[in-house]
Amino acid sequence: MQEIYLRAYAAFGSYRGENTRAWLAAICLNAARSQERRRRPWEVPEPLRYGQRDACPFGDGHARRHGQPRHGRRRDDEPADPGQPRHRRRAEADRGHAASYNYSRFDDYVAAGGDLADEAAFRASPRAGQRAEDFTLPLLGDGAQVRLSELWRSTPLVMEFGSFT
Amino acid sequence: MFVYTREAHPGENVPCHDSFERKLACARLLREEAGIGREILVDDLAGTVHRAYGLMPNMTWVIDRGGRVAYKANSTSAPNVEAFLDRFLAARGQHPAGAAAVMYETQQIEFRHTDRKRFTEHLLRNGPRAVREFEKAQELWARRSAT
Numbered sequence: 001m002q003e004i005y006l007r008a009y010a011a012f013g014s015y016r017g018e019n020t021r022a023w024l025a026a027i028c029l030n031a032a033r034s035q036e037r038r039r040r041p042w043e044v045p046e047p048l049r050y051g052q053r054d055a056c057p058f059g060d061g062h063a064r065r066h067g068q069p070r071h072g073r074r075r076d077d078e079p080a081d082p083g084q085p086r087h088r089r090r091a092e093a094d095r096g097h098a099a100s101y102n103y104s105r106f107d108d109y110v111a112a113g114g115d116l117a118d119e120a121a122f123r124a125s126p127r128a129g130q131r132a133e134d135f136t137l138p139l140l141g142d143g144a145q146v147r148l149s150e151l152w153r154s155t156p157l158v159m160e161f162g163s164f165t
Numbered sequence: 166m167f168v169y170t171r172e173a174h175p176g177e178n179v180p181c182h183d184s185f186e187r188k189l190a191c192a193r194l195l196r197e198e199a200g201i202g203r204e205i206l207v208d209d210l211a212g213t214v215h216r217a218y219g220l221m222p223n224m225t226w227v228i229d230r231g232g233r234v235a236y237k238a239n240s241t242s243a244p245n246v247e248a249f250l251d252r253f254l255a256a257r258g259q260h261p262a263g264a265a266a267v268m269y270e271t272q273q274i275e276f277r278h279t280d281r282k283r284f285t286e287h288l289l290r291n292g293p294r295a296v297r298e299f300e301k302a303q304e305l306w307a308r309r310s311a312t
């Protein structure tokens with residue numbers, strides 16, 4: 001609420017004296033959208049794709065800062081086949097996204113700066129004191145869906161991320 | 166809780182995940198071979214949770230009850246996590262009469278000792294290619310730090 005009024009104060013020059021509630025509501029909506037974008041940096045498509053010249057290995061935000069076009073609702077790894085249904089194009093884009101995440105060669109990943117991008121992602125992740133993101137994941141074994149917030153509801157949750165190495 | 170992510174060093178024996186079924190199979194294999202007693206959650210194929218928490222291959226997070234981040238480390242050191250939890254829970258739980266617990270934030274550099282022989286054995290488990298690629302990556306890192 002404080003941020004809304006600060007934004008309203010800063011933008012008071014643009015207020016034309018009409019519907020105050022609508023004006024404040026628009027500011028509120030924009031603030032919420034900005035907050036959501038800051039809170040969910042991982043939702044920005046991360047085009048670490050090999051074999052594509054224009055892909056920025058450091059993520060979409062990096063590409064934007066360096067004058068490349070922002071990837072909008074339609075990711076640039078979606079095929080530009082207008083004949084395909086939207087859900088199929090989205091599925092193909094998701095497969096591409098998963099393929100770039102699950103790199104097959106570690107040395108290539110490092111050569112492309114993937115390790116540096118990962119370090120940057122860690123620095124950009126929620127800081128101590130901020131709210132952790134909540135997700136639901138399947139449990140290995142019975143496949144039961146586990147919601148992280150259920151695990152940290154009454155006691156602290158220790159989460160270690162890892163693989164074979 | 167252990168969250169299984171992508172394979173950091175894929176090789177001939179443990180390749181990168183090209184399907185969720187393969188990812189599940191690798192996670193089962195890891196549980197059996199490494200004897201992980203904790204419960205294992207498996208991230209989706211695109212690494213949605215891994216991305217949200219920072220993409221490092223072996224990081225640890227402590228989320229306090231209610232969902233606030235209490236600790237994050239881009240590499241896991243069990244003694245460090247345990248020491249933190251002891252301090253954190255003790256300080257939050259009890260304080261001298263007349264004193265209030267005031268939260269503050271720290272940022273530190275820590276050191277941990279890695280067993281290179283054991284790490285190489287793990288790379289070999291994934292496949293000889295994983296060893297070769299790690300050696301190449303080391304050369305790249307050396308070149309990077311020289312410039």
